[in-house]
Amino acid sequence: MTAEIRHSCGLFGIANHPEAAQLAYLGLYAQQHRGQESAGICTANGQSILRRAGLGLVTDAIGPRDLTELANPLAIGHVRYSTTGSCSESNTQPLLVTCSIGQVAIGHNGNLVNAGEIRREYEHHGHIFTTTSDTEVILHMLADRQFVERPDPLTSVLRHLCGSYTLLLMYPDRLEAIRDPSGNRPLCLGRLGEAWVVASETCALDIIDAEYVRDVAPGEIVTLSLTGLQSRRFTTPDASRLGYCIFEHVYFADPSSFVFGENAHLVRMEMGRALAREAPADADLVIPVPNCARCAALGYHETSRIPLGRGFTTNHYIGRSFIQPTQTIRDLTVRLKLNPIRGSVAGRRLVVVEDSIVRGTTTRGKMQSLRRAGAKEIHLRVASPPIRNPCYYGIDFPSRQELVANERTVEQIREYLGVDSLAYLSLEGMLAAAETANSNFCHACFSGDYPIPIDPCFQKDMFEQRQLRFFDALGRVRDVGSMPSPPAADAARD
Numbered sequence: 161m162t163a164e165i166r167h168s169c170g171l172f173g174i175a176n177h178p179e180a181a182q183l184a185y186l187g188l189y190a191q192q193h194r195g196q197e198s199a200g201i202c203t204a205n206g207q208s209i210l211r212r213a214g215l216g217l218v219t220d221a222i223g224p225r226d227l228t229e230l231a232n233p234l235a236i237g238h239v240r241y242s243t244t245g246s247c248s249e250s251n252t253q254p255l256l257v258t259c260s261i262g263q264v265a266i267g268h269n270g271n272l273v274n275a276g277e278i279r280r281e282y283e284h285h286g287h288i289f290t291t292t293s294d295t296e297v298i299l300h301m302l303a304d305r306q307f308v309e310r311p312d313p314l315t316s317v318l319r320h321l322c323g324s325y326t327l328l329l330m331y332p333d334r335l336e337a338i339r340d341p342s343g344n345r346p347l348c349l350g351r352l353g354e355a356w357v358v359a360s361e362t363c364a365l366d367i368i369d370a371e372y373v374r375d376v377a378p379g380e381i382v383t384l385s386l387t388g389l390q391s392r393r394f395t396t397p398d399a400s401r402l403g404y405c406i407f408e409h410v411y412f413a414d415p416s417s418f419v420f421g422e423n424a425h426l427v428r429m430e431m432g433r434a435l436a437r438e439a440p441a442d443a444d445l446v447i448p449v450p451n452c453a454r455c456a457a458l459g460y461h462e463t464s465r466i467p468l469g470r471g472f473t474t475n476h477y478i479g480r481s482f483i484q485p486t487q488t489i490r491d492l493t494v495r496l497k498l499n500p501i502r503g504s505v506a507g508r509r510l511v512v513v514e515d516s517i518v519r520g521t522t523t524r525g526k527m528q529s530l531r532r533a534g535a536k537e538i539h540l541r542v543a544s545p546p547i548r549n550p551c552y553y554g555i556d557f558p559s560r561q562e563l564v565a566n567e568r569t570v571e572q573i574r575e576y577l578g579v580d581s582l583a584y585l586s587l588e589g590m591l592a593a594a595e596t597a598n599s600n601f602c603h604a605c606f607s608g609d610y611p612i613p614i615d616p617c618f619q620k621d622m623f624e625q626r627q628l629r630f631f632d633a634l635g636r637v638r639d640v641g642s643m644p645s646p647p648a649a650d651a652a653r654d
């Protein structure tokens with residue numbers, strides 16, 4: 161389980177439904193695994209936009225009274241983990257402003273690699289920013305006269321953005337759902353009676369009984385309003401520019417979701433099967449490192465015919481470990497969360513299946529606890545390749561130096577983790593498991609092959625943002641009362 165990286169955000173939007181706010185709440189709840197630092201909903205009635213948002217989980221940020229006050233037929237919602245900008249009230253999304261074009265709200269999943277450059281330019285001309293998030297530059301651009309005077313201001317703005325983004329924009333009378341030309345993050349479109357729905361993942365459609373229609377295409381803007389749906393392109397589709405995030409399949413997406421046209425559970429099972437073919441082991445029991453590697457472990461078990469068992473119990477009342485802001489706190493919650501089942505593992509040769517390993521610190525702790533519980537042999541199998549590079553597209557990876565696979569051989573990693581054998585799924589094996597007829601994945605964190613060019617200035621910005629979050633987290637640790645409360649049940653995702 162990759163407890164050391166964080167997703168950026170989850171989006172939900174609905175148009176033309178009398179209970180839009182309540183459905184947005186449920187849609188965000190279903191996607192809580194995509195961000196747990198803050199949540200927010202904006203609704204509109206044709207004339208104006210209302211907003212309710214706050215820090216913490218959806219249940220912390222939005223109460224029953226908020227939902228009553230938000231009663232309107234158009235809604236957008238957002239759950240956030242900050243990959244740029246600190247975790248503060250001012251950065252909670254959707255952001256809502258009143259500017260030269262009226263009220264506009266925005267929710268964003270991804271990272272704009274040229275946001276720093278655009279922001280510096282606007283600040284130079286006297287613009288005042290109220291957040292530290294990259295998303296705010298889009299609002300400044302939408303209100304900028306040079307874009308407002310164009311025939312389609314939004315398409316002109318989007319053509320200036322570089323990086324990874326799915327966006328939900330709300331105006332008083334409509335929503336605009338947008339996916340960047342690389343299609344890096346998922347965004348799907350669904351139908352619920354007369355209402356149209358958009359969401360980062362299909363699990364949000366399932367939860368409200370909406371029917372999946374299709375994915376929003378890379379480079380497409382879909383407008384949802386009280387009168388129906390319209391689509392336009394802001395760039396010509398180009399297969400060579402696609403870069404779907406393979407990590408959605410490795411770890412992020414809910415197993416029930418269809419992402420980039422494939423079901424995440426089935427893809428993970430196929431990764432597990434491929435891993436068993438590439439890296440067999442002589443063992444008595446296959447165990448997933450709960451809970452995220454269950455699908456891959458099932459695939460490994462099917463192909464290897466080694467019995468599948470349980471190696472850990474999970475304390476469902478502890479929050480996902482990576483929502484905690486410092487490594488120390490994360491380590492403590494991991495220990496609280498997983499307890500090895502001595503009766504299951506003592507004296508046995510184990511194949512332990514992980515979905516991915518980032519820093520390796522939590523994996524190492526789990527292997528040590530299996531040893532203490534009496535495991536005779538531990539053969540660690542990882543259902544993705546070694547992560548050797550950071551992500552600049554909206555996933556909060558540690559720096560390159562902190563990655564356990566950075567400048568280490570597999571044998572050196574095995575030694576560090578303290579296991580008897582270690583094997584990773586090959587890049588080819590991972591991509592083959594996820595491959596659809598016309599997909600083209602980003603696998604830069606594994607291969608170093610970045611599909612969207614990265615400006616060196618942006619890498620510097622990312623470093624500064626990471627420092628900002630670190631100091632922000634320190635502040636929150638000192639003020640324990642302001643830390644987000646743990647989710648009610650961590651089991652929701654697997």
Ligand code: SF4
Binds near residue numbers: 404405551552
């Ligand atoms: Fe996803 Fe990795 Fe690409 Fe980031 S670098 S978008 S995590 S595949």
